Amino acid sequence: MTKQDIIHQIFKKKSYLCVGLDTDPLKIPRHLLDCPDPVFEFNKQIIDATRDYCVAYKPNIAFYEAAGRKGWESLQKTLEYIPKDCLTIADAKRGDIGNTSGLYARAFFDKSASGLDFDAVTVAPYMGEDSVQPFLEYPGKWVILLALTSNSGARDFQNSELTEGGRLFEKVLKTSQAWGSEENLMYVVGATQARSLEDIRKIVPGHFLLIPGVGAQGGSLEEVSRYGLNSECGLLVNSSRGIIYASSGEDFADRAREEAAVIQKEMATYLHMTGV
């Protein structure tokens, strides 16, 4: 999926919402537990309920891996069920030496090898260029590189001041721009770091940013939008728990639709206000 394809979807749906499929088998409504694959059934109903209000889906790979082989089956079926006009993001936070990252790229991008064919994968930057490059070599695919994350641990290393100037996450943003382009590289910036978005937009004015942390983690959609939107939108804002676990009862899909619709409506306002 190209950058233009993503922007087209955002304009069409007036939404930059990404729905996070952090599907925990322990949190699935009881009435689904008799299905042959409760995780897939849950995801299927969530996708049906939210597809008109979002432009991307982001399965969190940990939740599937925790169920082993069976989890990979649920993941594969889920990915195949996501509408083709939505960006699909494997939230995997991988990164290893070059030849190993090449195998992870095969895992998430090469359907003939692994059964999976995501549009994008999240990657951790700690191991540097050769750990990221193999993902960027797949035409039409995206790397979403961790820059400044939404969790408390972001303070431990990402904010460290460097003698050469700037903080570590700023160096990640600056250095990695040479590895890819606005057409195949996005960045993760946590919604809890909304104020940093002003500084971040000075370094990467044109790149898309994936923003987790709205909702359960406490980030504000209004702040994120104010500091992060650019003339092409440039944002994908993720909500996981706030949507998919809006209800734990039989009405979970209806409640997810309502939550997604509320967010989409708010996003339409910000897009309008910004003149996007």
Place this chain on the structure above:
Amino acid sequence: MTKQDIIHQIFKKKSYLCVGLDTDPLKIPRHLLDCPDPVFEFNKQIIDATRDYCVAYKPNIAFYEAAGRKGWESLQKTLEYIPKDCLTIADAKRGDIGNTSGLYARAFFDKSASGLDFDAVTVAPYMGEDSVQPFLEYPGKWVILLALTSNSGARDFQNSELTEGGRLFEKVLKTSQAWGSEENLMYVVGATQARSLEDIRKIVPGHFLLIPGVGAQGGSLEEVSRYGLNSECGLLVNSSRGIIYASSGEDFADRAREEAAVIQKEMATYLHMTGV
């Protein structure tokens, strides 16, 4: 597996060798390709051939994930086949916000959930304390945290000088010591960084270090041992390609045995010289 168990094995076998099971379906000898599970058959024969010469096995998770669901089956069978007196390391380089890292811990440590029951998992430090803590909460399990890796990209960020003093990888070593202990936390230090081991041993004199990069990546076992060994050994040195792909023919297991035996013999000398 406790630190004392690991040390006991090292003394008994006079070896601190870890065999990396980076098993690429494309590199498996032809005569195995008719087996129902060629990857497992290959690993089984490698394990049989090398088990007397090593104290740990480290499947590189990317290689299994690249084959999707089938890869997880091969991984599970491989893990079950590894002798119980060897440390098992999931080289996964995971790390995410706390609740997600908890799911990754479940994936690698909780057999009842995922079918996998590794002793240790490699973790990336970029996201800080809450991304590492969930792994440390499993009694008897190990986190092996990336400090200074063996690849060229290690120079991009890990060596960055901080205004507070020291380099990023040194801050990772110092900060993370408070998260765990010598009984549940090791560090990855690439063999290509042997000279840095002197500095690293000043920060973490007692922790075990997992050293990849000997062999195909160009690291020297002699240098690594000189700068890295401590009074309890304190090292696990990994070799993957140099052992498992020593031959691509029908004699692959015999050649793997020979390579492992050569390394073990060299290690016995260094242990003797150091008086361990």
